[in-house]
Amino acid sequence: MVDMTAPDLDLKTGSIDDAIANLKEKFPDAVSDDTRAGYGGVIVDKGQLREVAQYLKQNLGFDYLSSATAVDYLGEGQHTTDDHLEMVYHAYRTSGGSALVFKAQTDRDDAVVPSLVPVWKGADFQESEVYDLFGIKFTDHPNLRRILLWDGFHGHPMRKDWKEPYYEEEAKPFGSRWPGGQVHRAEEKTIFGKNVQYPADIDLSRLTDISESKLYEGFGMGVDVQKVTHDGVETDQLIVNMGPHHPSTHGVFRMIMRLDGESVRDLEPIMGYLHRNHEKIGERNTWLHNIPFTDRLDYISSMGNNHGYVLAVEQLLAHNKRWKPPTYRAEVLRVLMVEMSRIINHLWAIGFWLNDIGAFFTPVLYFIEERERMMDFFEAVAGSRMMCNYMRFGGVFADLPERLRSTANLMNDRVRDYNTMQFLTEMINERIPRTIDDLEELLTENEIVKVRSIGVGILSKEDAINYSTAGPLLRGSGVAYDIRRADPYSIYPELDFDVAVRNEGDMYARYSVRVQEMRESIRILKQILPRLEYTANESATANNGSHGDKAPLGEAYGRVENGKGELGYYVVSAGNKRATSNPWRYHVRAPSFINLTPLGAMSEGMKVADVVGILGSIDIVLGETDR
Amino acid sequence: MELNLQELSTTQYPVPADMANNVAITSLSKLYNWGRRNSMWPMLFGLACCAIEMIATASSRFDFSRFGMEVMRATPRQSDLMIVSGTVTKKMIVPIVRLYNQMPEPKYVLAMGACASGGGPFKEGYNVVSGIDKYLPTDVYVPGCPPTPQALLFGMIALQKKIDGESLSLMDDVPWYGVGPSEPTPVPILGPDIIDPRQMDMIRRRAESGARQADTAVMDVSRELPAWRSPALATGAVAEGGSGTATASAEATGELTAIPGGKAPWEESEEIYEQRRINALRRKAIRASRRTQEG
Amino acid sequence: MNGQGLLKGMLLTLRHFVESYADDIKYGFKKFSPDVDNFETRQGTQTRGVFTVQYPDEKLAMPERFRFVPFLVVEDWDDELNPGKDWCTSCGICAKVCPPQCIWIVRGDDPVTGRPIPEPEAFFIDIDICMNCGFCAEYCPFDAIKMDHDYELASYDRTTNHVFDKEKLSKEQRYWKNLAPTRAAEEADVRGGWEHKNFKKSWNTTKEQAQSAQAEKDTKRDEVRARKAAAADEKPAASVSDGPIIVGQPGKAPWEESEEIREKRRLGALQRKAIRAAKRGDG
16 A cells, blocks of 8 residues: 555545446446446456456455355346346445445356455355355355355255245245135145255265265365374374364354364364255245344344344335335434444353353353343343344334333243333443443453463454455454444444454454444443433334335345444345335345354464364354354 | 252151151152252253353353253263254254264253244245254253243253153153163264155155156155054054164064053062063164154 | 453452352342342342342243234123124234244134134144244234233143144233233224224224224213113023024114114124034034
């Protein structure tokens, strides 16, 4: 960035339109505007995709590839006349601003697209996912594999012509539920009584599990053990498997490591053990149905997930004539909930990271105490402790109740009754800050924590951007990139807070970023309190959409800064003449998933015990990683 | 928990009132169950969203150590209870069955939440197992999405009650008392889709019929009655060559013997006791073969 | 100095340890005794130290908006006009908004005319699929489906009892009033009365209209009650299920109808119910 000439700088900070104009000028044959109704960005000829991407990154300053995903336009009929698969990329500048969307189209039968991993390493897992679910092959991809499903699985399930064993209808609501709804279990649909289907050409003579051996490919399994010599001492390299059942993998995550003594030589993360078909189900669902499903992505901060999704769909709904944006109070409530869940998220993240580096459970217990009280608040306002399902298109589920009151129903039920605002004020002004003080007292100067975390799991600034990491992982590496500031949404522009950044890029830096972010969240919450008072007479639900809302055709990408990083939703409304009630494509840009991309690089040369800590410091939730 | 002698006492034998607090007459089963129910060690094993609520249940506010369950062991070898907390995917069922097989008996499975019980909201997904009980014997189901910590505690109390009802003398009451180790549950295979080895025969038959009628998709063939429901099986004649069943020993096959009742277990003769044991083994074999057929 | 950070942390742990007993002393070592009414304080924002809920001896009562599996609201069983009548009109909105599609409704029809009537013939919810999202309750236009607070549903077998049928789902209106007094009152306010408003949409477009209608209905209802009390002895019970179906006079709003027609309507409904019950018994 030092020896940058003036015109270059201009290009790198210019508007998106300028960038697109420049791109078209530079690649007149390959780049064309995406003229479909409701769509934006450019369509790039796949033959020159990599050159275009390189140019975008080098000359136009789009250094951050946020999301790479695919859409299957099979029989769509409105936007496109031919069936094709389309790769959709969202690139950003880490200096801020909105996205440059570029797409590459490919044939369905022979789906090949050049890989963008040479340009952005962050495309690695995302392209693997697209290969797994859509069957697009990426040329020059270093490790193209089935990342969520297993090797040998039949077909590519996200393609529109692939049907699940329990397939009922193309879109919800299903006709069999009403008015003739005789209850049935989906198991009755298959003779196996299970959620399975086998291809007609199943080869029964060879029913061995090839998924395992495929995983170990490249790790030297089956070959002679490789001997290594260290200072005259001969040792063997060892392949160690960790997970999917392992107390430190935060759920069902798995890693395969090649060890040289205690040091990690190679590490490959393996996921998909909680792949519960969020996106496939999401395309059957109506727009509204997806809100409670998003709760179950990052189930520690469900409020943030709701927020990202409603923001994405509201972009589409805003084209409706009768659309009304959320009231100010609704926005205030949204931010209140989201910031509280950010604190919860960071408390968990730090707590479990401590579990991983040896402070087993005591700190977590201290944090859970505060979390439980915030859960009480969520439960009284939204109805559930974890699965809040609180946001609606154009508003929220309900305003704050006057009192957080419970009612006795079961035997031995003990009733609580608090004033909502008093409860909130005391939480925000006393309890949560005190807990964070405690947390710092316990950990920040703690020598063991410092020894275990300083200088461990280093991710450089360039790598952090290149690997498309997000959230505390990115900011711990010195990139002040927070979507609340870089690409503001909701009422964040009027709120006063700082973006927490550390430059060291190690585990301790990430810890510090999280602590700082919690303090900033409290700062935000303190600004929210007077806004709640001020808007007390305003309705939060006045502009709520109805359950039958249809989204006008088009695409939208909504993203929020969730506790774990940038949570994005790419939604496409297509396949119908005017407006649709079901998404054609519903993709989640999951921070937990993409943040795992540099895990292997960060762990190289570290000890096994550190790997556990590094994973903890990335802070993943498997519901979001595997979706 | 303090041992309440009066609670333990069975009323069958009268105890003088002044001794009631000092003497307990109880059955071995009761004592055994009492010990077992109050020292259930769950496996530290979280799958999805419900795992977070399970941790909340384990932590300070709900604290299931009050029920003797605080020792969460990460290894299956040291745990008695598997709380299946979350969505079971096809990819994950393979390690879960392995873990279950590694648990020492007596072992219990608690399906926590809608997903573990029956697939939950993700049931329609292609990678989701519709209920852990499709693969493992499940003792308690706790509905809810997710169940609140109190709901989970209620489920655990329900499990304790179930354990209270188990008996050492009725050997086929539970699979592990007196009859020897159970068969391991066959580990599913990740083929083109998840393959339950117990259903291998069925899959083979479907594939063959599918090959004969080349253009008929495998799934479109009409349903057929699971084999174990045929009357021949109901009388106890076990079908030969069930692929999942290990070759049963001679005493495990054959008709069940009628045993004259009316006597307390300790009054019975050796032969009757032996006969009971063989009956239990045979019932077990029948059940196993049924499971094989049914899948 | 090296080790200072560790020491600080340990002191904090010690403080937590002491705090967990400080409360005990405050309550004279009777903190968890049922005689001491301190549950609310213990769970509130002003306490420190242990805040364990001694389930099952004490249970956290659930807040009003809490949602577990849904239930159907029916009129109280001792209601004089419509004992146990479903509030559900089987309009099917809950089944449509249900994200995992776990609701099955059989729309009821009149056994004589065959026309659909606003009452579900059967209603099923598979609680092994239900995700407790609360959409059904939120979007129900008749306040007929609500989220239950009873989370103690663990069972040993799911195949027989995890698909809730109408009988299991139905709970009286007063149960809902007890669960969520504030919300029940708010809803009644919007409806314009505690009774279920199964009127045509246009009849209660405005609150005033609804209220005046309610007032009229209340007076009528009182009259009916008085008359019924008088005629209680004369009315033979058998007349309900025997004889031809009594058909009310259509085309008028309920408050415009004469008492006889209302009474006829009621009898007709009871007869239809009896016929359906008999049908179910046969099948």
